[in-house]
Amino acid sequence: MAQLSGTFWALLLYDVCEEIKLDVARDLLGAGPPERRPEFRGAAPEYVRFARPPIIYSAGTLTLGSGEAWSITVKLYDYGVLSVALALPFECAWGDVAHLSTRWLGSAQIEQQALEIARSQAGRIKRALVKPYSDWTVEDYYVVHLSVAHGTDGQGLSASELITDYGQKIAQMVRAESTPLSDSEVVEITREFVSYYPTDILVVTWMAALVYDTAEGAVPMIQLLEYANTQLLEFRHYDDLLTKELSNVYSSLERRPAMLRRWTMAAKAERLNRIRLEVVELTERIDNAIKFLSDMFYARAYRLAARRIGVIDYRELVDDKLKTAADLYQSMVGEFHQARAFLLEAMVVAILIIELVMLFKGGPGH
Numbered sequence: 001m002a003q004l005s006g007t008f009w010a011l012l013l014y015d016v017c018e019e020i021k022l023d024v025a026r027d028l029l030g031a032g033p034p035e036r037r038p039e040f041r042g043a044a045p046e047y048v049r050f051a052r053p054p055i056i057y058s059a060g061t062l063t064l065g066s067g068e069a070w071s072i073t074v075k076l077y078d079y080g081v082l083s084v085a086l087a088l089p090f091e092c093a094w095g096d097v098a099h100l101s102t103r104w105l106g107s108a109q110i111e112q113q114a115l116e117i118a119r120s121q122a123g124r125i126k127r128a129l130v131k132p133y134s135d136w137t138v139e140d141y142y143v144v145h146l147s148v149a150h151g152t153d154g155q156g157l158s159a160s161e162l163i164t165d166y167g168q169k170i171a172q173m174v175r176a177e178s179t180p181l182s183d184s185e186v187v188e189i190t191r192e193f194v195s196y197y198p199t200d201i202l203v204v205t206w207m208a209a210l211v212y213d214t215a216e217g218a219v220p221m222i223q224l225l226e227y228a229n230t231q232l233l234e235f236r237h238y239d240d241l242l243t244k245e246l247s248n249v250y251s252s253l254e255r256r257p258a259m260l261r262r263w264t265m266a267a268k269a270e271r272l273n274r275i276r277l278e279v280v281e282l283t284e285r286i287d288n289a290i291k292f293l294s295d296m297f298y299a300r301a302y303r304l305a306a307r308r309i310g311v312i313d314y315r316e317l318v319d320d321k322l323k324t325a326a327d328l329y330q331s332m333v334g335e336f337h338q339a340r341a342f343l344l345e346a347m348v349v350a351i352l353i354i355e356l357v358m359l360f361k362g363g364p365g366h
Contacts, residue, residue, distance in 0.1 A: 003093045003150045007218075008104055009143040010070075010086040011226050012114035015237050016122050017080045018131040022055055025076055025128035031055050052078040059121065062086060062113055074121050080130075081230045082122055084114045085222075097144075098172040105142045105176035105208055114140075137240070139233040141309070142208040143225060144173050145218045159201035162212055163190050174208040192308070194301045202301055204308040224298060228305040235314035238279045242321040245275050249328060276325040279318065 025031075059072040068088055075083040090100060104110060115138075122129065149157045151165065162170070171186045172178070181189075195201045200213040202221055209225055211218045249272060306312055 004097055004146055005091040005148040006089070006144065006146040007215075008088045008090055008100060009145060009222060010088075010104065010107075010110050010114065011141045011143065011222075011229060012084045012086070012111065012118065013139045013141070013226070013229055013233050014082045014084075014115075014118045014122075015080055015133065015137040015233050016082045016118070017129040017133055019080050019129075020076050020078055020082075020125070021128045021130060022052060022076065022078050025125040026055055028125050028128060029055065029057060031057055054078070054083075059084075059117060062117070064109065064113070072117060074117070075226070076125065077230055079230075079234060081233060082118055083226060083230070084117050084121070085226070086110065086114060094166065094169055097169060098176075098178050101142075101144065101173045101176045101208070102178050106140070111140060137233055137237045139229050139236070140207075141225065141229045143222055144208065144210050145215075145222065146210065146212045147215055147218070149212060156199070158198045159193075159195045159212060160198070162201060163193065163203075170203060170210055174203065174205045174210055176208070192304060194297070194304055196297050202304070204305050206309055209305070220298065221301065224302055225305055225309075228302060228309050228311055231306070232309055232311045232314060234283075235311065235318050238283065238318045239314055239321065241275065242279065242318065242325060245272060246321065246324060246328070272325055272328065276322055279322060283318065 055076040057074055059074045062070040062072055064070070070086040070088045073085040073087070075081075075085070077083070088104070092100060118136075122132075126132075149162060149166075151157050151161065157166070167186050167190045168180055171181045171189045174189060175181065175185075189205055190203060193201050193203045200217055201210070202212075203210040204225070211221045211225075213221065
C-alpha cells in the first residue's frame, strides 16, 4: 500500500479582459446553469454564495510526452479571469513526494501547455470578452492534495502527526526542494495552518499549498485557494495600471511649462480620475464575488491564504496608489481652475485697457 496518494494541482490564471459576460459565454459554450453556492463542508446560509458564480467546465485531458495524463478544468470569472486547472493523480512513498513537486511545481512545460489551452478557450468565447487585453497578466499556483497519508507503521496520520513528524517533507513539497530545508524554514512554513477535523489540514505558502483531506473535503479548499489567486492576479494588474498612469502624469507635469501645463490639466485629470474610478469599481466587484461571512472556518482559511499568497500586500499597494491618484487629481483640477481664473482675470484687464484706450482716443477734439 502506498504511503501517500492524492492529486497534484497546477492552477494557471490569466487576466484576459476587463470583464467576461458570463451569460454570453455560457451560451457559446452550451454550459449548464450556474451553481451559486460554494461546496462548503457543512450547510451554509443562502447569503453565503457567489454573487456571480464562475462558469466551470471540463476541457478534456492533457497527455504529456512523458505519458502523464492531466485532467483539465476551465473556470471563467466575470471580472475577466480565465483559470486553467490541471490535475494529476499520484501514489508514492514519502521519499518520492519531494521529487513530484520539484518536477512539476513551476514547470515550464506545464505553463506552456496551459497557456495554449487558455488561448484556445478564450478564442471560443471571444464575443463574451469585454475590452480584451493584448498582454495577459499571469499567475500560477500549485496544490498538493493528500487524500491518504500513512506513517512508517502503516497507520493513517492525523493532522498534528503530519505536522510534527513530517514537517520537513511538507516544507520540501511546497517549496519544491529536493534537499532538506533548515529547521527555521520548516517552522516558518508550518507555523500557521488551519484544521477543521483532527484528520485535515491546510498549509499555505506564497507559491504552493498542502491540503490534507478527503477528495470531497479538498474541493472547497482548492476553490478558495484559486479564488484568492484570482484576487492577487487582479490587484497585480491594477497596481501595474496605476503605476504606469501615475508615471505618465508625472512625466507630463515635468515636461510642460507651468502656464501651459495648468491649461491642459483638465483632460489629464479626467483620464486619471476615470481610471481611478474604474479600479475602485473592479476592486469592489472582486471583494463582493463571494461571501464567507457565515462560515468562520473558511473565513480563517481565506485570511490565511490571502496573507500568505500576497493578496493583502498588493491590495495595500493598490489602495496607496488610489489615494495618490485621488490627491493628484484634486491638485490637477486645482491647477486648472487657477489657470482658468488667471485667464479670465487677464481677459477682464485686457477689456478694461481696450476701453480706456478707446476712451482716450475719443476724448476732447474728436
